[in-house]
Amino acid sequence: MKIVLVRVPTIIDASASTAPICPPVGLAYLKAICSKFTRQITVIDSVGNKPEVMRVELGSTSFRILGESADTIAAYVPVDAEIILLSIMFSQDWPYAREVLREIRKRATNAVIIAGGEHISAVPEFSMKSAPEIDVCVLGEGENTLHALLTHYQNSSALPTEIAGTCVRHPTHGFHSNAKQARITSLKEIPDPDWDGFPLAHYLDNEHGFGVNRGRSMPIVATRGCPYQCTFCSNPLMWTTLWKAREPEDVIREMKIYIEKYQATNFDFYDLTAIVKKDWIVKFCKMLIEQKLNVTWQLPSGTRSEAIDSEVAGLLYASGCRNLSYAPESGSPEILTLIKKKISVPKMLESMRGCVAEGLSVKANIICGFPDETWAHLRQTLWFIVKVAATGIDDLSINQFSPYPGSELFDRLVKEGKVELNDEYFESLSYYSSMTNARSYGNYLSSREILVYKTLGTALFYLTAFSLHPSRVFTTILNAIRGVETNRLDKTLNAYFSRFRAKPNASRKSLKPPRDSENRPDAA
Secondary structure: OOEEEEEOOEEEOOOOOOOOOOOOHHHHHHHHHHOOOOOOEEEEEHHHHOOOEEEEEEOOEEEEEEOOOHHHHHHHOOOOOOEEEEEOOOHHHHHHHHHHHHHHHHHOOOOEEEEEOHHHHHOHHHHHHHOOOOOEEEOOOOHHHHHHHHHHHHHOOOOOOOOOOEEEEEOOOEEEEOOOOOOOOOHHHOOOOOOOOOOHHHHHOOOOOOOOOOOOEEEEOOEEOOOOOOOOOOHHHHOOOOOEEOOHHHHHHHHHHHHHHHOOOEEEEOOOOOOOOHHHHHHHHHHHHHHOOOOEEEEEEEEOOOOOOHHHHHHHHHOOEEEEEEEEEOOOHHHHHHOOOOOOHHHHHHHHHHHHHOOOEEEEEEEEOOOOOOHHHHHHHHHHHHHHHHOOOOEEEEEEOOOOOOOHHHHHHHHOOOOOOOHHHHHHHHHOOOOOOOOOOOOOOOHHHHHHHHHHHHHHHHHHHHHHOOHHHHHHHHHHHHOOOOOHHHHHHHHHHHHHOOOOHHHHHHOOOOOHHHHOHHHO
């Protein structure tokens, strides 16, 4: 079989100068499955090929995207491709993903197009209706389902109507969803991500990554799933509530491979919730310390605080962890109950203080604008923000609530008629971190009030933090001048000022899209 794997561009907010430029680890896991069937694999990483922001027009709507244009992506696709896999993780990317699908279908008229990712898993029938180019949707965890699909197409061209974890376009019966695919319980059986054919040099040489820039960063996944059921999160639908951890030695073995093969010096853990069980993280840290790999690692996507006490915090730092994020979301007990965020605020603050004492750079994530949130709730969160700043953590971000498809709150707002699946809604999902655009889905807060609150809360945090730790002002200014990153504020300022710094010619050259030959099947 001739297989093509495609990462679609990402839509970003109009006020954003850039967006996280991260290697697509999920697609690399799927490539490892494809490699069991064929060596004729073409990888098209539209973001890695061209990590630049551009404006595109779709009808009367203008979008800003990070990555290559649809026609450029389609030009990479071999005309005789048989299977084309598209990863569409974020619903905000859907409007342009449709354009990519149209261009690919024009290029490869006979290929079977399979789409997967969190967006597809959440709204498969909608996706297939609005993008008739899709033949099969993969729902949830993809490895076993993809293996079954490739086995089927290796022997038959018939419609796969009985493969678990899929939704297919039936020629006479409309859309047909098969039984759910069971979660993989033995993570040891999953092959390592296959990075051959991906433009990793574009990420590594330019020090792109999800977390703070601490050198050549590779993504890694140590655990899968999350045992919690927050109402704003699509995890229960995408992954279920089963949390499974890899054996610590397997994670370290993969890290060693990347150190040797790619000269990696830092690892960004992409886990939904990495630290759930204390015994697992203690074992992992102790083994990492014993191995003396001399690397850093971080948890930029957030984790729970329950298992992080002073002992764990010390082991995290000693093993090379330098940055981690907590996600309290709110300081209002009522809102925490409504969104099913099962945390203890006093224990989280205690955990933050312990991490700071051990030298870790900590960031807290807040969300505002939940459907039932009022200014009374927001005032409680403002006082919580002051307490958070007093713990000594470095960073705090306030993002607006966005009703992501697949989440409990999304389903509620659809029923209430407050969410309609159109391009305006999908684009609004890119506003989550914007300081100039917002869209309210609540009953008590306007879009303008959300923006005011985000500005007020952010200013309150940093004014409190800098007042209690005045030396940080000078450190932050010095880091901005030198282009050094130790925390998320440094990263934000560096992204802003980098636009005014001259880029070396070598760096400019490395950001060019790869030559056509680099995306040919024999390169994979």
